[in-house]
Amino acid sequence: MSSNAALEIRRKSAVARGAAGKSVYVARAENAELWDVEGKRYIDMTVGIGVNNTGHRHPKVIAAVEAQLRDFTHTCFHVGPFEGYVRLCERLNAMVDTGAENRTLLVTTGAEAVENAVKIARAATGRYGVISFGGGFHGRTSMGMALTGKVAPYKRGFGPGPAGIFHAPFPNGYHGVSVDEALRGLDNVLHADIAPEEVAALLIEPVQGEGGFNVTPPEFLQALRKLADDHGIVLILDEVQAGMARTGRMLAVEHSGIKPDLVTMAKGLGGGFPIAAVTGRADIMDEPSGGGLGGTYAGNPLAVAAANAVLDVIADEGLMARASAIGATIRARLEKIAATNAGAGIGNIRGLGAMIAMELVSDRDSHAPDAGLATRIVAEAEKRGLLLLTCGTRYNVVRMLPPLTMPDAILSEALDILDQSVTAAVGSA
Numbered sequence: 001m002s003s004n005a006a007l008e009i010r011r012k013s014a015v016a017r018g019a020a021g022k023s024v025y026v027a028r029a030e031n032a033e034l035w036d037v038e039g040k041r042y043i044d045m046t047v048g049i050g051v052n053n054t055g056h057r058h059p060k061v062i063a064a065v066e067a068q069l070r071d072f073t074h075t076c077f078h079v080g081p082f083e084g085y086v087r088l089c090e091r092l093n094a095m096v097d098t099g100a101e102n103r104t105l106l107v108t109t110g111a112e113a114v115e116n117a118v119k120i121a122r123a124a125t126g127r128y129g130v131i132s133f134g135g136g137f138h139g140r141t142s143m144g145m146a147l148t149g150k151v152a153p154y155k156r157g158f159g160p161g162p163a164g165i166f167h168a169p170f171p172n173g174y175h176g177v178s179v180d181e182a183l184r185g186l187d188n189v190l191h192a193d194i195a196p197e198e199v200a201a202l203l204i205e206p207v208q209g210e211g212g213f214n215v216t217p218p219e220f221l222q223a224l225r226k227l228a229d230d231h232g233i234v235l236i237l238d239e240v241q242a243g244m245a246r247t248g249r250m251l252a253v254e255h256s257g258i259k260p261d262l263v264t265m266a267k268g269l270g271g272g273f274p275i276a277a278v279t280g281r282a283d284i285m286d287e288p289s290g291g292g293l294g295g296t297y298a299g300n301p302l303a304v305a306a307a308n309a310v311l312d313v314i315a316d317e318g319l320m321a322r323a324s325a326i327g328a329t330i331r332a333r334l335e336k337i338a339a340t341n342a343g344a345g346i347g348n349i350r351g352l353g354a355m356i357a358m359e360l361v362s363d364r365d366s367h368a369p370d371a372g373l374a375t376r377i378v379a380e381a382e383k384r385g386l387l388l389l390t391c392g393t394r395y396n397v398v399r400m401l402p403p404l405t406m407p408d409a410i411l412s413e414a415l416d417i418l419d420q421s422v423t424a425a426v427g428s429a
């Protein structure tokens with residue numbers, strides 16, 4: 001058995017510095033719990049950044065993958081198509097409400113789904129421009145990076161990226177950007193940077209993940225829908241982090257009442273296996289010609305088997321309702337903590353369903369970010385056996401992404417640890 005410290009030394013001399021992160025080396029994981037190589041137990045409120053919505057190693061997901069392992073593991077869909085891929089596409093087509101007939105493309109990562117959604121929108125419109133939003137995150141590939149609205153660590157030093165990408169302000173009420181102001185900013189982009197008739201797509205997260213768990217106001221999404229309709233622009237909703245029951249609905253866009261043209265999904269879709277999808281209107285999705293989309297590993301059979309099982313588990317175990325219930329419990333406890341002296345640094349509590357976060361500030365009036373406090377809370381929680389992550393363009397948001405299968409007793413234990421961690425972090429300033 002190795003120690004975390006020993007592995008950290010090996011990592012420093014073997015692994016590229018850019019692939020940075022936590023130093024808890026995982027030995028095994030089960031549902032909401034995870035054990036490190038030293039035998040220490042953690043409650044996992046990160047689930048691999050919003051991936052294991054159905055918990056680590058859900059028995060039905062594991063059984064489906066084991067069954068698939070016995071049949072075949074890889075064919076490449078272009079060479080050896082198989083029923084599971086087609087079935088998953090049928091199910092996603094039925095799940096996503098675009099108001100039209102749908103088609104689906106399976107790929108491997110969230111960034112790849114976003115890249116493909118942009119390619120498809122460009123092919124369908126014959127236009128080049130894409131407008132995304134400040135604070136948005138869309139992946140670490142060149143196109144994903146260009147679309148992302150968060151400089152460090154995702155863009156700084158990595159060059160200009162592909163052309164044709166424009167950023168508009170995100171409506172962030174807590175930081176003084178109203179929906180009207182954000183819409184004026186977008187209108188300015190359409191007058192200062194690119195004409196609407198050259199815009200292929202508007203791309204937005206229904207809830208910003210890396211950007212700080214900022215919920216996109218429904219009226220903003222409704223305005224984007226109208227703008228897209230008025231100018232023949234494709235509206236793409238990036239559901240990579242917010243999708244798959246996380247917010248209490250299958251897709252977070254459902255809270256807004258609008259119908260997207262395309263959606264990107266990944267993370268929670270595979271229950272721990274790498275798979276992503278673009279689902280959307282058939283008239284748009286079918287524009288690229290045969291062979292223009294796909295990839296060697298796109299829609300890998302093991303990941304497809306996992307995803308079909310994940311969809312069953314979400315339905316069978318009522319995980320959308322469970323996400324809402326877990327979110328309400330976390331929110332109530334955070335509000336209680338915020339009302340104490342130790343909680344004075346909690347400036348804002350926000351989220352949708354079980355995608356919930358607190359923003360840490362040094363001053364509740366000016367909302368000045370306190371990234372140090374966020375970092376200390378995560379560190380104190382880790383000492384006590386709770387895994388959390390930060391996010392936000394100013395790194396001052398602590399986010400919670402519990403598995404939707406988390407038992408009540410473990411949730412309550414996690415919230416007790418969180419409470420103690422906020423007190424300890426404030427005390428250690």
Ligand SMILES: Cc1ncc(COP(=O)(O)O)c(C=O)c1O
Nearest residue numbers: 109110111137138139209240241
């Ligand atoms: C909203 C969103 N889009 C895209 C991505 C990129 O996904 P991946 O890391 O699988 O490429 C992420 C990852 O965090 C994300 O949160």
